[in-house]
Amino acid sequence: MRETFRSLLALILLGGFLELLLPQDEMRRYSRLVVGLLVLLSLMRMVFNAGREFPLGRLELGLNGTEPSPSTSFILQEGERVLRAGAAKAEEKLTPVLETRANNLLRAVTGDHGLTTKLAVGEGGKVVGATIVLNKEPGLPPEALARLAGEIFGISPETVEVEKVFVGKGEGKED
Amino acid sequence: MRFILFTAVILILIVAGPVWGFADLASVVEDQLNHLDLDDFYAYLEQMDRETRELLPRWDPVGGEKGISLDFSGLPRRLAAILWREVVVNFNLLSKLIILAVIASVLAHFQQAWSGESLGRLVENVIYLVLTGLVIQNFLFTLNLARATLDRATGFIYSLLPAVFTLLTAAGGLSLTTICHPVVWTGIGLVVQVIKDLVLPLIFFAGTVGLVSFLAEELTMTRLAGLARKLAVGLSGLLVSIFLGLITVQGVSVAVADGVSLRAAKFVTGTFVPLVGSALADSMELAAGCSLLIKNALGAFGAVAAVIICLHPAVKILAVSLIYQIASALVQPLGRQRLSAALQEAGATLMVVFAAVAVTGLMFFFCLTILIGLGNMTVMVR
Numbered sequence: 263m264r265e266t267f268r269s270l271l272a273l274i275l276l277g278g279f280l281e282l283l284l285p286q287d288e289m290r291r292y293s294r295l296v297v298g299l300l301v302l303l304s305l306m307r308m309v310f311n312a313g314r315e316f317p318l319g320r321l322e323l324g325l326n327g328t329e330p331s332p333s334t335s336f337i338l339q340e341g342e343r344v345l346r347a348g349a350a351k352a353e354e355k356l357t358p359v360l361e362t363r364a365n366n367l368l369r370a371v372t373g374d375h376g377l378t379t380k381l382a383v384g385e386g387g388k389v390v391g392a393t394i395v396l397n398k399e400p401g402l403p404p405e406a407l408a409r410l411a412g413e414i415f416g417i418s419p420e421t422v423e424v425e426k427v428f429v430g431k432g433e434g435k436e437d
Numbered sequence: 438m439r440f441i442l443f444t445a446v447i448l449i450l451i452v453a454g455p456v457w458g459f460a461d462l463a464s465v466v467e468d469q470l471n472h473l474d475l476d477d478f479y480a481y482l483e484q485m486d487r488e489t490r491e492l493l494p495r496w497d498p499v500g501g502e503k504g505i506s507l508d509f510s511g512l513p514r515r516l517a518a519i520l521w522r523e524v525v526v527n528f529n530l531l532s533k534l535i536i537l538a539v540i541a542s543v544l545a546h547f548q549q550a551w552s553g554e555s556l557g558r559l560v561e562n563v564i565y566l567v568l569t570g571l572v573i574q575n576f577l578f579t580l581n582l583a584r585a586t587l588d589r590a591t592g593f594i595y596s597l598l599p600a601v602f603t604l605l606t607a608a609g610g611l612s613l614t615t616i617c618h619p620v621v622w623t624g625i626g627l628v629v630q631v632i633k634d635l636v637l638p639l640i641f642f643a644g645t646v647g648l649v650s651f652l653a654e655e656l657t658m659t660r661l662a663g664l665a666r667k668l669a670v671g672l673s674g675l676l677v678s679i680f681l682g683l684i685t686v687q688g689v690s691v692a693v694a695d696g697v698s699l700r701a702a703k704f705v706t707g708t709f710v711p712l713v714g715s716a717l718a719d720s721m722e723l724a725a726g727c728s729l730l731i732k733n734a735l736g737a738f739g740a741v742a743a744v745i746i747c748l749h750p751a752v753k754i755l756a757v758s759l760i761y762q763i764a765s766a767l768v769q770p771l772g773r774q775r776l777s778a779a780l781q782e783a784g785a786t787l788m789v790v791f792a793a794v795a796v797t798g799l800m801f802f803f804c805l806t807i808l809i810g811l812g813n814m815t816v817m818v819r
Contacts, residue, residue: 267642271649275566278653282559294655301656331622332599334615340474340599341606341614341728347472348607348724351465356720 266308273301357383364392364414371410372400381415391421398428465727473603473731477596485589485746488519492745496738516752523756530575530757534764534780537568542771562652565776569648572761572783576644579754579787580637583794586750590743591629594801597739598622601808604732608725609699610815612691617684617811621804624680629797632673636793639669644786651779662782666789673793677800684804688811695815699725729816733809740805747798751791758787 277297284290364379376397381389392411400407404424412419482490492515541564598621606614647662761784769777 267645271645274646274649274653274656274658277656278562281653281655282562297653298656301658305661331595331619334618337599337602337614337618338606338611340603341611344469344472344603344728345607345721345724348465348469348727349721351468352720352723355464 263308263311266304266311270301270304270308273297273304277301353383357381357389360389360415364411367414368394368407368411372396372402372407374398374400379411382421389415389417391417391423393423393425395425395427399426462723462727462730465723466731469607469724469727469731473600475600478600481593481596489746489749492516492749493742494738496734516748519749520752520756523753524759527757527760530571531760531764533571534568534761535767537564537571538764538768538771538773538776540564541776542773545773565652565779568776568779569652572648572779573645575757576641576783576786579757579790580641582750582754583637583790584633586747586794587629587633587797590746590798590801591625593746594625594739594743594805595622597735597805601732601736601739601805604728604735605808605812607728608732608812608816610692610695610812612695612698613688613811613815616687616691617808620684620687621808624683625801625804628676628680628800631676632793632797636669636673637790639665639672640786640789640793643669643789644783647782647786648779651775651782654775659782666786669789670792673796677796680800681803681807685807688807689814692811692814696817699815726816729812732812736805736809736812740802740809743801743805744798747794747801751794751798754787754791754794758784758791760784761787 277294280293280297281290284293361379361381364381365377368379369375369377374397377400378395380393380395382391382393383389392415394407394411402410404426405419407424408419408422411422415422482493485493492512541561544560544564598618602614602618605617643662643665646658646665650656650658650662761780765777765780765784768780
């Protein structure tokens with residue numbers, strides 16, 4: 263291709279110099295015609311060569327993205343990892359707020375204004391358990407309280423511990 | 438018992454309102470940034486020359502609403518300064534061109550005085566040949582600069598795209614990433630490769646043939662040169678349009694689907710688990726929102742940076758093109774029409790090289806802007 267292009271340029275230059283060198287007669291007209299035909303042939307050869315020598319390999323390289331691409335599944339996994347990291351951080355920030363809200367809710371239900379709730383946070387920031395510390399006798403059985411807390415936090419009542427820390431009425435722990 | 442549960446449910450509805458008033462967005466954004474692999478991207482930024490780096494915007498994803506800061510008022514001034522500096526640097530070329538034209542003109546007048554027409558024409562042709570050699574050398578330098586620019590901009594985009602798609606996935610655009618990632622990666626590679634291997638050689642062909650054909654007055658091939666130039670411009674425009682159209686059409690339909698499925702997931706989580714469910718959904722939403730924030734900042738930075746990476750060398754090419762056009766305008770009064778037309782042709786050819794680089798830069802810009810828009814569309818539907 264490059265060679266054909268060079269020969270085309272050389273032909274055009276030759277045509278230019280022939281015009282200079284040849285006398286102003288029939289000879290010049292014929293030489294112009296011959297050079298014109300040669301240029302035409304050269305152009306046609308170039309078009310055919312362009313079709314044959316087109317760098318398909320390089321185009322394939324382009325199709326592959328010229329640089330190795332990370333696989334889509336890898337990118338999806340990475341995205342999932344980044345999202346989980348962000349969500350875990352958000353839930354880490356959220357836990358104290360959830361505890362406060364749960365305290366307010368359970369205090370309103372039990373009438374125990376000293377009640378405290380501690381949340382156990384597992385992998386990914388999910389609530390996996392809770393401990394409710396009672397300061398006085400609640401108005402409902404501990405099992406019901408555990409069930410209620412389970413419903414609130416979306417966890418099994420078995421993972422909710424109810425502790426009684428008030429004196430005189432059976433201090434202890436109940437699951 | 439029933440009363441207690443009823444009271445509890447009422448209380449849950451009261452207290453389960455928005456819980457993110459306190460949320461420290463910056464800490465979540467920072468945490469996500471720490472988990473994001475941006476090593477290639479930072480390494481690429483480090484490799485850039487000082488001048489281009491100075492033009493780039495400052496990227497601060499933790500800076501909240503700012504995201505990126507770009508001196509929009511200062512940028513045109515700095516670009517104009519670069520253009521002027523390049524024009525001044527190329528005054529050397531301008532002086533060479535004008536001196537050659539003056540010599541050719543003086544010799545033509547001597548030829549008239551001595552009546553040695555053939556000798557005069559021969560000398561003029563030799564001078565024209567020297568000029569052609571100078572211009573072709575300049576073409577080659579400019580085309581190499583254009584190739585290097587395309588490689589640099591593509592490398593930059595390739596270092597950025599994995600992070601953008603990772604963030605797009607984190608923002609909820611799973612299907613969008615699955616569909617668009619291969620299309621964008623392949624599309625960019627293909628378009629740039631075609632521009633490098635087909636469009637730029639076509640421009641070189643057009644310029645060289647157009648220039649050389651001025652030498653043989655009876656064997657002009659300016660139409661062929663014009664055709665090659667039009668083909669080059671048309672091909673690059675067509676490829677870029679197809680690529681951008683494809684990612685837009687594919688992305689829009691998928692983005693809506695992503696948004697709807699995310700909304701359904703949030704509804705399920707928030708509805709069936711009373712207090713924690715809504716908090717969980719909120720925290721996921723917050724994390725996705727933060728990913729979106731980083732993606733928008735990164736994407737906007739990338740879009741502007743890609744344009745600047747292409748713009749800086751493009752301005753250099755534009756300066757050389759301007760020099761040729763100035764030389765053409767200055768030479769015309771000397772009466773050497775052929776020389777003036779040839780210089781005009783060279784200027785026009787370099788302008789097409791400038792256009793090819795600029796179109797590629799704009800393609801990168803629009804590609805990243807479309808990706809940002811599609812990610813935002815997912816969230817809007819949600």
